[in-house]
Amino acid sequence: MEALKIQMLGGFSLRLGERELQDTDTRSKKVWVLLAYLISHRDQTVPQRTLIDLLWGDETDSANPENALRITMHRTRALLEQLCPETGRDMILRRRGGYQWNGGGEVDSERFDALCCRKSEDPELRLQTLMEALALYRGDFLPRQSGEVWVVPISAHLHNLFISAAQEAVELLTLRGRTAEATAVCRRVLALEPHQEAVCRELMRLLAAGGDRRGAAEAYDRLSRRLFDDFGVQPSDETRAVYRAAVHAPGRQVLSMDEMMESLQEADAPSGALQCDYDYFRMLCCAVSRTLERSGGAAHIALFNIVSASEREMTRQSLDRVMAQLGQQIRVNLRRGDTFCQCSLTQYAVLLPRANFENSQLVCDRLLRAFRRAYPYIPVRITWQVRPLSPERPDSRNIM
Numbered sequence: 001m002e003a004l005k006i007q008m009l010g011g012f013s014l015r016l017g018e019r020e021l022q023d024t025d026t027r028s029k030k031v032w033v034l035l036a037y038l039i040s041h042r043d044q045t046v047p048q049r050t051l052i053d054l055l056w057g058d059e060t061d062s063a064n065p066e067n068a069l070r071i072t073m074h075r076t077r078a079l080l081e082q083l084c085p086e087t088g089r090d091m092i093l094r095r096r097g098g099y100q101w102n103g104g105g106e107v108d109s110e111r112f113d114a115l116c117c118r119k120s121e122d123p124e125l126r127l128q129t130l131m132e133a134l135a136l137y138r139g140d141f142l143p144r145q146s147g148e149v150w151v152v153p154i155s156a157h158l159h160n161l162f163i164s165a166a167q168e169a170v171e172l173l174t175l176r177g178r179t180a181e182a183t184a185v186c187r188r189v190l191a192l193e194p195h196q197e198a199v200c201r202e203l204m205r206l207l208a209a210g211g212d213r214r215g216a217a218e219a220y221d222r223l224s225r226r227l228f229d230d231f232g233v234q235p236s237d238e239t240r241a242v243y244r245a246a247v248h249a250p251g252r253q254v255l256s257m258d259e260m261m262e263s264l265q266e267a268d269a270p271s272g273a274l275q276c277d278y279d280y281f282r283m284l285c286c287a288v289s290r291t292l293e294r295s296g297g298a299a300h301i302a303l304f305n306i307v308s309a310s311e312r313e314m315t316r317q318s319l320d321r322v323m324a325q326l327g328q329q330i331r332v333n334l335r336r337g338d339t340f341c342q343c344s345l346t347q348y349a350v351l352l353p354r355a356n357f358e359n360s361q362l363v364c365d366r367l368l369r370a371f372r373r374a375y376p377y378i379p380v381r382i383t384w385q386v387r388p389l390s391p392e393r394p395d396s397r398n399i400m
Contacts, residue, residue, distance in 0.1 A: 004083075004105035009112060009158070010139025012036060014105070019083050023144055030055050031076045036142055037150065038092060042101035051099065054150070073099065109158060112136040116161045123172055130169040134185065137162045139192060163189065163196065170202055179206055190219075194226045197235060201242040208246035216246040224277070232345040240279045273334035273350070275327065281341040281349060288353055289389050299389040300360040302350040303343075304330070304367075309379040319345060322380055329371045334363070351389075360386045 005015040012023040012032060023032040037054055038046060052065045055072060077088035080103070084091070091103035115133035120126040140146065141155040166189045173182035186203035189196055200223045207216040220235070220243040227233050235243070276284070288299050306322055308314045314322070323342065330340050330348055340350040352360050364384045371382065 004103060006039060006105040006107045007138070008036070008040075008107060008109040008142055009137055010143065012142055012144065014080075014083055016083050021079060021083050028075070028079065030072050031079055033145055033148065034072055034076050035079075036145060038099060038101040039103075039105070039107065040150075040154070045095055045098040045100040047098040054148075108136050108138075109141055109154075113158065113161065116165045127169060127172040127176075130165050130172070133165050134162070134169060134188070137192075159193075163193065163199070167198065167202070170199075174202075174206070179210060182206055183210075190222075194222065195230065197223065197227075197239045201239055204242050204246040213247050216243070220247070228342075228345070234278050234343075243279075272331040272336065273338040273340055274336070275331060276339060276341050278341050278343050278349075281339060281343070281351065284339055285351055285389060288351065292389065297354065298356045299351065299353045300355055300357060300386050301389055302352060302360060302364050303385045303387075304348045304350070304364075305383045306346045307381045307383060309381050314380070322375075322378060323348075325375055325378070326371060326382070329367060329374060333367050333370045357386065357388065 002017045007013045007015070014021045023036075025032075034051065034055060037051070048066065048069060052069055056065060056068065073092065077092055080088040080091050087103075091101070093100050093102045112133050115129050115136070118129050120129065137158075141158050142148075142151050145151050146155060166185050170182045170185050173179070173185065183203065183206045186199050186206065189199045190203065193199075200219055203219050204216040207213070207219065220239070223239070224235055227235060234240075285301070291297075292299060304326065306319070306326065323346070327340075327342065327348060330350060334340070334350065334352075337354070338350060338352055340348055343349045352363060355363065364386060368382055368384070
């Protein structure tokens with residue numbers, strides 16, 4: 001008889017030969033929760049009270065929870081009959097006031113855990129084991145039941161094992177010159193966990209080493225967008241340093257003066273201020289600050305922040321729309337020599353070179369007046385602060 005295959009990573013299904021059951025029927029949610037719990041704890045008899053608490057918790061709509069459990073158990077066994085006729089009752093046993101899974105089966109999450117934890121002194125054997133484990137990981141543990149309290153620690157444990165196994169596999173593959181496979185592992189990790197900076201750093205190094213600087217830049221851009229969109233943060237200093245080294249490291253090609261000057265030209269430059277990402281904004285501020293140390297003069301930073309004018313928090317869609325509108329006004333109302341960037345979900349930073357403190361305040365006032373003329377009915381407040389790039393004077397704050 002063929003072995004029962006149980007998938008719990010990336011989905012929940014039971015397959016026996018050509019027959020397969022999947023947890024896609026939302027009407028049977030409690031049945032699938034019950035089945036998943038029994039299979040995950042198949043080395044023990046689960047008390048009836050535990051199952052009642054699992055399925056109904058503090059719900060009081062059932063006057064007879066024991067009977068409700070019996071009905072749910074009957075439905076679960078009936079479901080299993082579709083997989084293996086006349087064996088549903090044998091697959092879940094009733095014993096000593098509880099129930100126990102008796103259907104056997106190869107569970108992918110258990111196999112994955114065992115492979116990740118299997119150590120070997122032979123690097124080749126260890127790499128083979130890791131690659132086998134990574135092939136099993138098709139996603140997080142029981143994704144449709146991710147809100148269940150008992151699922152959370154198991155899912156976190158297996159997810160962390162996956163990240164660690166992938167990083168170790170990439171290291172072993174890279175040492176053996178199998179860069180294409182190492183790159184594929186990195187891409188797979190980032191497809192499942194797009195916020196993994198350490199893996200993205202390794203991917204950028206691999207792509208740059210193979211001459212694919214554009215690919216390295218695209219990997220960084222994807223990471224940066226996800227971190228900013230989901231958490232409102234920028235990549236770490238370490239990640240930005242790897243990005244700069246991967247994308248801007250000197251190449252072997254010898255450039256003529258004309259070629260270099262052409263590459264430095266800004267293509268299709270829009271009118272108004274220059275918008276860049278936060279990393280380049282920081283570098284530019286450092287360069288301007290160094291110039292001021294030598295030559296004197298003044299440069300100021302303005303920080304604009306959007307705040308909802310009502311007590312209700314703005315939706316992400318509304319916030320993104322207002323930020324785009326403010327960014328457009330900053331660009332068209334400032335000089336071509338000014339630079340700005342979005343530095344959080346609700347903020348823009350502006351570099352105002354060759355502007356003293358009073359002029360910088362006037363610039364901010366003028367910009368906000370332009371925004372209000374363009375969008376008079378948007379229910380937001382825009383606050384701003386101005387400080388010298390090389391702090392010498394107290395900051396100014398204003399609110400619109």
